[in-house]
Amino acid sequence: MKKNFLSMAVIALLFTACDNDKNEVVQEQQIDMSDFYVFTDVNEDLSSKSVDSKKTLKTCYTMNVLNKQLIENPGLEKKMYDIELHTRQFLTAKGKPGGDSGKPGGGSGDTDIDVLPIDDGLGTINIPVYIHIVLPNANDVTNSQVQSQINVLNSDFNSPNTNLLPSGATNFVNDATTTDVNFTLAGTFRHNNNTASWGTNNAIKSAYPPITPETHLNIWVCNIGGGILGYAQFPGGNSNTDGVVLLYSSLPGGSAAPYNLGRTATHEVGHYLNLRHIWGDGRCRQDDFVTDTPSSDGANYGCPSYPTINCSSADMTMNYMDYTDDACMYMFTDGQRNRMRAIFTSGGSRAAMAGN
Ligand SMILES: [Zn+2]
Numbered sequence: 001m002k003k004n005f006l007s008m009a010v011i012a013l014l015f016t017a018c019d020n021d022k023n024e025v026v027q028e029q030q031i032d033m034s035d036f037y038v039f040t041d042v043n044e045d046l047s048s049k050s051v052d053s054k055k056t057l058k059t060c061y062t063m064n065v066l067n068k069q070l071i072e073n074p075g076l077e078k079k080m081y082d083i084e085l086h087t088r089q090f091l092t093a094k095g096k097p098g099g100d101s102g103k104p105g106g107g108s109g110d111t112d113i114d115v116l117p118i119d120d121g122l123g124t125i126n127i128p129v130y131i132h133i134v135l136p137n138a139n140d141v142t143n144s145q146v147q148s149q150i151n152v153l154n155s156d157f158n159s160p161n162t163n164l165l166p167s168g169a170t171n172f173v174n175d176a177t178t179t180d181v182n183f184t185l186a187g188t189f190r191h192n193n194n195t196a197s198w199g200t201n202n203a204i205k206s207a208y209p210p211i212t213p214e215t216h217l218n219i220w221v222c223n224i225g226g227g228i229l230g231y232a233q234f235p236g237g238n239s240n241t242d243g244v245v246l247l248y249s250s251l252p253g254g255s256a257a258p259y260n261l262g263r264t265a266t267h268e269v270g271h272y273l274n275l276r277h278i279w280g281d282g283r284c285r286q287d288d289f290v291t292d293t294p295s296s297d298g299a300n301y302g303c304p305s306y307p308t309i310n311c312s313s314a315d316m317t318m319n320y321m322d323y324t325d326d327a328c329m330y331m332f333t334d335g336q337r338n339r340m341r342a343i344f345t346s347g348g349s350r351a352a353m354a355g356n
Pocket of ligand 1: 060061062063267268271277
Protein backbone atom coordinates (compact mmCIF):
# COMPACT_ATOMS: atom_id res chain seq x y z
CA MET A 1 0.00 0.00 0.00
CA LYS A 2 2.46 2.52 -1.20
CA LYS A 3 1.35 5.92 -2.25
CA ASN A 4 3.84 8.27 -3.72
CA PHE A 5 3.36 11.93 -4.08
CA LEU A 6 3.41 13.23 -7.58
CA SER A 7 6.91 13.97 -8.60
CA MET A 8 7.26 17.64 -8.31
CA ALA A 9 9.90 20.17 -7.67
CA VAL A 10 9.00 22.99 -5.41
CA ILE A 11 10.81 26.25 -5.81
CA ALA A 12 11.41 27.82 -2.48
CA LEU A 13 11.88 31.50 -2.54
CA LEU A 14 13.96 32.75 0.31
CA PHE A 15 13.82 36.49 0.75
CA THR A 16 16.82 38.03 2.36
CA ALA A 17 16.98 41.70 3.23
CA CYS A 18 20.09 43.39 1.93
CA ASP A 19 21.75 45.59 4.51
CA ASN A 20 23.02 48.24 2.11
CA ASP A 21 20.30 49.13 -0.30
CA LYS A 22 17.29 47.42 1.29
CA ASN A 23 16.66 45.59 -1.94
CA GLU A 24 15.30 42.13 -1.64
CA VAL A 25 17.53 39.43 -2.92
CA VAL A 26 15.66 36.42 -4.10
CA GLN A 27 17.51 33.20 -3.75
CA GLU A 28 16.04 30.29 -5.57
CA GLN A 29 16.71 26.89 -4.21
CA GLN A 30 15.21 23.78 -5.62
CA ILE A 31 13.78 21.39 -3.09
CA ASP A 32 13.33 17.90 -4.44
CA MET A 33 10.34 16.21 -2.84
CA SER A 34 10.05 13.48 -5.45
CA ASP A 35 11.16 10.69 -3.15
CA PHE A 36 8.96 11.64 -0.20
CA TYR A 37 6.27 9.18 0.77
CA VAL A 38 4.10 8.64 3.81
CA PHE A 39 2.23 5.37 3.35
CA THR A 40 4.49 2.37 3.72
CA ASP A 41 4.30 -1.34 3.26
CA VAL A 42 4.81 -2.48 6.82
CA ASN A 43 3.90 -6.09 6.27
CA GLU A 44 7.47 -7.14 5.82
CA ASP A 45 8.13 -10.63 4.54
CA LEU A 46 10.30 -12.20 7.21
CA SER A 47 10.66 -15.53 5.43
CA SER A 48 13.99 -14.54 3.94
CA LYS A 49 15.44 -13.35 7.23
CA SER A 50 17.92 -15.54 9.05
CA VAL A 51 16.42 -15.08 12.46
CA ASP A 52 16.61 -17.38 15.43
CA SER A 53 13.01 -18.55 15.45
CA LYS A 54 13.10 -18.93 19.20
CA LYS A 55 13.71 -15.21 19.53
CA THR A 56 10.82 -12.86 19.73
CA LEU A 57 10.97 -10.50 16.80
CA LYS A 58 11.19 -6.86 17.62
CA THR A 59 7.99 -5.07 16.74
CA CYS A 60 7.55 -1.34 16.54
CA TYR A 61 4.05 -0.36 15.45
CA THR A 62 4.72 3.26 14.53
CA MET A 63 4.35 2.85 10.76
CA ASN A 64 1.18 0.76 11.10
CA VAL A 65 -0.29 3.49 13.29
CA LEU A 66 0.78 6.12 10.77
CA ASN A 67 -0.86 4.30 7.86
CA LYS A 68 -4.09 4.04 9.85
CA GLN A 69 -4.00 7.71 10.81
CA LEU A 70 -3.38 8.73 7.20
CA ILE A 71 -6.53 6.89 6.14
CA GLU A 72 -8.62 8.32 8.95
CA ASN A 73 -7.31 11.87 8.66
CA PRO A 74 -7.07 13.05 5.04
CA GLY A 75 -5.37 16.29 6.12
CA LEU A 76 -2.45 14.51 7.74
CA GLU A 77 -0.70 13.69 4.48
CA LYS A 78 -0.50 17.37 3.50
CA LYS A 79 0.68 18.31 7.00
CA MET A 80 3.49 15.79 6.85
CA TYR A 81 4.39 16.95 3.36
CA ASP A 82 4.68 20.53 4.63
CA ILE A 83 6.85 19.39 7.56
CA GLU A 84 9.09 17.50 5.15
CA LEU A 85 9.33 20.54 2.88
CA HIS A 86 10.30 22.73 5.84
CA THR A 87 12.90 20.17 6.89
CA ARG A 88 14.45 20.02 3.43
CA GLN A 89 14.41 23.79 3.05
CA PHE A 90 16.27 24.05 6.34
CA LEU A 91 18.80 21.40 5.35
CA THR A 92 19.35 23.02 1.96
CA ALA A 93 19.72 26.51 3.36
CA LYS A 94 22.05 25.46 6.17
CA GLY A 95 23.82 22.53 4.58
CA LYS A 96 27.52 23.02 4.00
CA PRO A 97 29.72 21.37 1.40
CA GLY A 98 29.75 17.72 2.24
CA GLY A 99 26.53 18.20 4.16
CA ASP A 100 22.95 17.61 3.26
CA SER A 101 21.80 18.62 -0.16
CA GLY A 102 18.30 19.44 -1.26
CA LYS A 103 17.79 15.77 -1.90
CA PRO A 104 18.27 14.08 1.45
CA GLY A 105 16.93 10.79 0.23
CA GLY A 106 17.11 9.16 -3.12
CA GLY A 107 17.89 5.69 -1.93
CA SER A 108 21.58 6.36 -1.80
CA GLY A 109 23.57 3.34 -0.77
CA ASP A 110 26.81 5.27 -0.65
CA THR A 111 28.09 5.03 2.89
CA ASP A 112 30.96 7.38 2.10
CA ILE A 113 28.68 10.40 2.09
CA ASP A 114 29.68 12.27 5.22
CA VAL A 115 27.11 14.73 6.52
CA LEU A 116 28.27 17.55 8.77
CA PRO A 117 26.29 18.57 11.83
CA ILE A 118 24.50 21.84 11.08
CA ASP A 119 24.88 24.73 13.49
CA ASP A 120 21.25 25.76 13.81
CA GLY A 121 21.92 28.21 16.62
CA LEU A 122 19.57 26.39 18.98
CA GLY A 123 22.25 25.01 21.28
CA THR A 124 21.19 22.26 23.63
CA ILE A 125 17.48 21.50 23.30
CA ASN A 126 15.87 20.44 26.57
CA ILE A 127 12.72 18.35 26.36
CA PRO A 128 10.69 17.96 29.55
CA VAL A 129 9.08 14.53 29.81
CA TYR A 130 5.85 13.38 31.45
CA ILE A 131 5.66 9.65 32.19
CA HIS A 132 2.22 8.02 32.55
CA ILE A 133 2.44 4.54 34.05
CA VAL A 134 -0.78 2.60 33.48
CA LEU A 135 -0.75 -0.92 34.90
CA PRO A 136 -2.85 -3.09 37.24
CA ASN A 137 -0.23 -2.13 39.81
CA ALA A 138 1.38 1.06 38.57
CA ASN A 139 4.11 0.76 41.19
CA ASP A 140 5.50 -2.25 39.33
CA VAL A 141 7.57 0.24 37.35
CA THR A 142 9.73 1.96 39.93
CA ASN A 143 10.96 5.54 40.12
CA SER A 144 14.45 4.14 39.71
CA GLN A 145 13.47 2.52 36.40
CA VAL A 146 11.87 5.75 35.22
CA GLN A 147 15.00 7.74 36.01
CA SER A 148 17.15 5.06 34.35
CA GLN A 149 15.00 5.41 31.23
CA ILE A 150 15.57 9.17 31.17
CA ASN A 151 19.30 8.55 31.68
CA VAL A 152 19.37 6.09 28.75
CA LEU A 153 17.66 8.65 26.50
CA ASN A 154 20.22 11.29 27.46
CA SER A 155 23.11 8.92 26.97
CA ASP A 156 21.86 7.57 23.63
CA PHE A 157 21.08 10.98 22.18
CA ASN A 158 24.42 12.43 23.28
CA SER A 159 27.05 9.71 23.62
CA PRO A 160 27.36 7.36 20.67
CA ASN A 161 29.39 4.30 21.60
CA THR A 162 31.75 4.38 18.65
CA ASN A 163 34.14 2.18 20.60
CA LEU A 164 31.66 -0.64 20.00
CA LEU A 165 31.87 -0.26 16.22
CA PRO A 166 33.40 -3.31 14.53
CA SER A 167 36.94 -2.70 13.37
CA GLY A 168 35.86 -2.86 9.72
CA ALA A 169 33.16 -0.24 10.11
CA THR A 170 35.53 2.72 9.97
CA ASN A 171 33.25 4.59 7.58
CA PHE A 172 30.59 4.76 10.30
CA VAL A 173 32.87 6.43 12.86
CA ASN A 174 32.48 9.91 11.39
CA ASP A 175 28.72 9.44 11.05
CA ALA A 176 28.09 8.80 14.75
CA THR A 177 26.99 11.95 16.50
CA THR A 178 25.65 13.68 19.53
CA THR A 179 22.25 15.26 18.88
CA ASP A 180 22.49 17.82 21.67
CA VAL A 181 18.95 17.01 22.73
CA ASN A 182 18.42 16.45 26.46
CA PHE A 183 15.50 14.97 28.36
CA THR A 184 14.37 15.96 31.85
CA LEU A 185 11.77 14.17 33.92
CA ALA A 186 8.98 16.69 34.53
CA GLY A 187 6.59 14.34 36.31
CA THR A 188 5.50 10.74 36.78
CA PHE A 189 1.80 9.84 36.96
CA ARG A 190 0.67 6.40 38.08
CA HIS A 191 -2.72 4.94 37.23
CA ASN A 192 -3.82 1.54 38.50
CA ASN A 193 -5.86 0.08 35.67
CA ASN A 194 -6.72 -3.56 35.05
CA THR A 195 -6.82 -3.33 31.25
CA ALA A 196 -4.83 -6.37 30.14
CA SER A 197 -3.59 -4.95 26.85
CA TRP A 198 -4.09 -1.48 25.41
CA GLY A 199 -3.40 -2.19 21.75
CA THR A 200 -2.19 0.49 19.35
CA ASN A 201 -5.36 2.52 18.75
CA ASN A 202 -4.35 5.29 21.16
CA ALA A 203 -7.04 4.22 23.67
CA ILE A 204 -4.56 4.80 26.47
CA LYS A 205 -4.19 8.43 25.39
CA SER A 206 -7.95 8.91 25.47
CA ALA A 207 -8.06 7.47 28.99
CA TYR A 208 -5.08 9.49 30.17
CA PRO A 209 -4.62 12.48 27.82
CA PRO A 210 -1.23 14.03 27.16
CA ILE A 211 -0.28 17.02 29.26
CA THR A 212 0.81 20.15 27.35
CA PRO A 213 2.10 18.12 24.36
CA GLU A 214 3.15 21.35 22.64
CA THR A 215 6.02 21.72 25.07
CA HIS A 216 6.35 18.28 26.70
CA LEU A 217 7.09 14.78 25.49
CA ASN A 218 4.43 12.45 26.91
CA ILE A 219 5.33 8.78 27.37
CA TRP A 220 2.78 6.14 28.31
CA VAL A 221 4.14 2.96 29.90
CA CYS A 222 1.74 0.01 29.75
CA ASN A 223 1.11 -3.46 28.37
CA ILE A 224 0.45 -2.95 24.65
CA GLY A 225 -0.13 -6.60 23.76
CA GLY A 226 0.59 -8.53 20.57
CA GLY A 227 4.30 -8.65 21.25
CA ILE A 228 4.56 -4.96 20.40
CA LEU A 229 7.35 -3.02 22.08
CA GLY A 230 6.19 0.48 21.32
CA TYR A 231 4.75 3.02 18.94
CA ALA A 232 5.17 6.74 18.42
CA GLN A 233 3.39 9.52 16.59
CA PHE A 234 5.32 11.48 13.96
CA PRO A 235 5.35 15.29 13.97
CA GLY A 236 2.19 16.61 12.33
CA GLY A 237 -0.25 14.29 14.07
CA ASN A 238 -3.12 15.26 16.35
CA SER A 239 -1.86 16.86 19.57
CA ASN A 240 -4.38 14.76 21.54
CA THR A 241 -2.41 11.65 20.61
CA ASP A 242 1.08 13.13 20.51
CA GLY A 243 3.77 11.14 22.26
CA VAL A 244 5.23 7.68 22.69
CA VAL A 245 3.78 4.45 24.07
CA LEU A 246 6.19 1.87 25.54
CA LEU A 247 5.84 -1.71 26.69
CA TYR A 248 6.42 -1.51 30.44
CA SER A 249 8.96 -4.35 30.41
CA SER A 250 11.15 -2.56 27.84
CA LEU A 251 12.31 -0.05 30.43
CA PRO A 252 15.80 -0.61 31.86
CA GLY A 253 15.70 -3.62 34.17
CA GLY A 254 12.42 -4.89 32.69
CA SER A 255 11.75 -8.44 31.59
CA ALA A 256 11.62 -7.94 27.80
CA ALA A 257 15.18 -9.17 27.14
CA PRO A 258 16.91 -8.59 24.73
CA TYR A 259 14.91 -5.37 24.53
CA ASN A 260 15.15 -4.28 28.16
CA LEU A 261 17.94 -1.71 28.15
CA GLY A 262 15.61 1.20 27.45
CA ARG A 263 16.33 1.53 23.74
CA THR A 264 12.74 1.00 22.66
CA ALA A 265 12.28 4.50 24.06
CA THR A 266 15.29 5.79 22.12
CA HIS A 267 13.91 4.28 18.89
CA GLU A 268 10.37 5.59 19.46
CA VAL A 269 11.53 9.07 20.44
CA GLY A 270 13.50 9.01 17.18
CA HIS A 271 10.17 8.59 15.35
CA TYR A 272 8.60 11.29 17.54
CA LEU A 273 11.40 13.58 16.31
CA ASN A 274 10.68 12.68 12.66
CA LEU A 275 13.11 9.82 12.00
CA ARG A 276 12.02 6.93 9.81
CA HIS A 277 13.22 3.37 10.13
CA ILE A 278 16.72 3.13 8.74
CA TRP A 279 15.56 0.83 5.93
CA GLY A 280 12.86 3.30 4.85
CA ASP A 281 10.09 0.74 5.45
CA GLY A 282 10.58 -0.61 1.98
CA ARG A 283 13.15 -2.31 -0.17
CA CYS A 284 16.46 -0.91 -1.38
CA ARG A 285 14.90 1.92 -3.35
CA GLN A 286 12.92 3.26 -0.39
CA ASP A 287 14.85 5.71 1.74
CA ASP A 288 14.73 7.15 5.23
CA PHE A 289 15.40 10.69 3.90
CA VAL A 290 18.82 10.74 5.57
CA THR A 291 21.94 10.93 3.41
CA ASP A 292 24.50 9.28 5.64
CA THR A 293 22.54 6.13 6.47
CA PRO A 294 23.07 3.38 3.91
CA SER A 295 20.08 1.86 2.14
CA SER A 296 18.85 -1.44 3.48
CA ASP A 297 16.50 -4.08 2.21
CA GLY A 298 14.62 -4.42 5.47
CA ALA A 299 14.96 -4.57 9.23
CA ASN A 300 17.83 -6.39 10.90
CA TYR A 301 17.31 -8.46 14.03
CA GLY A 302 19.44 -9.87 16.81
CA CYS A 303 23.05 -8.78 16.90
CA PRO A 304 24.27 -8.97 13.29
CA SER A 305 27.88 -9.50 12.37
CA TYR A 306 29.66 -6.86 10.30
CA PRO A 307 29.35 -6.44 7.44
CA THR A 308 25.73 -7.32 6.80
CA ILE A 309 25.47 -6.50 3.13
CA ASN A 310 22.22 -5.35 1.56
CA CYS A 311 21.63 -3.02 -1.36
CA SER A 312 25.34 -3.29 -2.28
CA SER A 313 26.55 -1.77 0.96
CA ALA A 314 26.93 -2.62 4.62
CA ASP A 315 23.82 -1.98 6.70
CA MET A 316 24.18 0.32 9.70
CA THR A 317 22.68 -2.33 11.97
CA MET A 318 23.92 -0.49 15.05
CA ASN A 319 21.65 2.50 14.35
CA TYR A 320 18.88 3.10 16.89
CA MET A 321 16.35 3.14 14.05
CA ASP A 322 16.98 -0.49 13.09
CA TYR A 323 15.34 -3.46 14.90
CA THR A 324 18.45 -4.99 16.44
CA ASP A 325 18.86 -5.98 20.10
CA ASP A 326 19.16 -3.14 22.59
CA ALA A 327 22.77 -4.08 23.34
CA CYS A 328 23.68 -3.94 19.65
CA MET A 329 22.42 -0.47 18.73
CA TYR A 330 24.44 2.53 19.77
CA MET A 331 24.38 5.44 17.33
CA PHE A 332 22.48 8.14 15.49
CA THR A 333 24.14 9.85 12.52
CA ASP A 334 24.81 13.51 11.75
CA GLY A 335 22.14 13.34 9.06
CA GLN A 336 19.62 12.03 11.57
CA ARG A 337 20.68 14.74 14.02
CA ASN A 338 20.09 17.48 11.43
CA ARG A 339 16.73 15.99 10.43
CA MET A 340 15.54 15.80 14.04
CA ARG A 341 16.71 19.28 14.95
CA ALA A 342 15.06 20.83 11.87
CA ILE A 343 11.65 20.43 13.49
CA PHE A 344 12.74 22.65 16.39
CA THR A 345 13.82 25.55 14.15
CA SER A 346 11.61 28.51 13.34
CA GLY A 347 8.52 27.28 11.51
CA GLY A 348 9.22 23.69 12.52
CA SER A 349 6.49 21.47 13.88
CA ARG A 350 8.04 21.25 17.36
CA ALA A 351 9.53 24.76 17.43
CA ALA A 352 7.55 25.63 20.58
CA MET A 353 9.46 22.94 22.41
CA ALA A 354 12.71 24.80 21.78
CA GLY A 355 11.19 28.16 22.66
CA ASN A 356 10.81 29.29 19.03
ZN1 LIG B 1 10.02 2.00 14.76
